[in-house]
Amino acid sequence: MNLRPHRREPTDINLTPLIDVVFLLLIFFMVSTTFKDDARLRIQLPQANGEEVAAEEPMVIRLVIDAAGHYYVDGQALVDPEPKTLAQAFRGALGERKSLPVLIQADARTPHQAVMTAMDVASDLGLNRIAFAATRPNEQRP
Incomplete structure (x- = not known):
């Protein structure tokens, strides 16, 4: 009979799952927390009584083709x-x-050749920024 006491091996606690859970909780609270804007300067700007300056309309060449x-x-x-x-x-x-941008507003029944001619002329003059205007179906007038 063997009456010697059994040797106990020291048990190690695996902390990896605990660390994972702590980091997940940390990330969750960081994402779900709302931060106050205390760092921003709170100032009151002075009021001005000057004249309003009209904003200039963007410069564009508007070409309408009926x-x-x-x-x-x-x-x-x-x-x-x-x-x-x-x-x-x-x-x-x-x-x-x-150079200026060219905005082409062509009627839906405009011949394609008229639009192509306008694009060619604009391109020959170095007007390479060409845009087309269109209306949404619910905005069309009878």
């Missing part, structure tokens, strides 16, 4: 739909500036 293919540059009708006439109108709208 269903018949007639061009209107910034509200002015062109005498004919020739590319030369359109180029002169673009140059007049540019003035001293080198």
